[in-house]
Amino acid sequence: MTISAEVMLNSNLSYKEIVSIETEKAFFELAQKLGMLSNQLKNLSVQSKMAMEIINTSLPVIPPAEQGKDFYSLSSQLPAMNNIVDCPEDGCKHNSKLWNAVQHLNDHHRWTRESIADWVDLLPFDTSFESKNPDRA
Secondary structure, eight states: OOOOHHHHHHHOHHHHHHHHHHHHHHHHHHHHHHHHHHHHHHHHHHHHHHHHHHHHHHSSOOGGGGGTTTGGGHHHHOGGSSSSEOOTTOOOEEEHHHHHHHHHHHHHOOOOOOHHHHHHHHOOOOOOOOOOOGOOO
């Protein structure tokens, strides 16, 4: 903290008293800034809670009696997802269910969705979607 000579000359206070006052002012300013920061954080927290409420209320609700049932899972609607396949990349020894191979191609080999879809179309088994509802087939 720098105290100007003018302040020292125009004051009846000692250097120690001036430093004490200046320090107190600096702490007061810091406390005000921390208070403003705290209020901003509280506002962000409130906004985050509001956003989560909006997200949670917009998600589909599965009735309790239906929770845990398999009819929403991909494997029940796309049985081919459970077929075992080899990774088509040269030199890659990855062997897994189709659903995992799709992730593997994207995550490890950086294949695009389009490239993965083209590869899936070449597989020697039916990869079409099966609807549980005959009216929607």
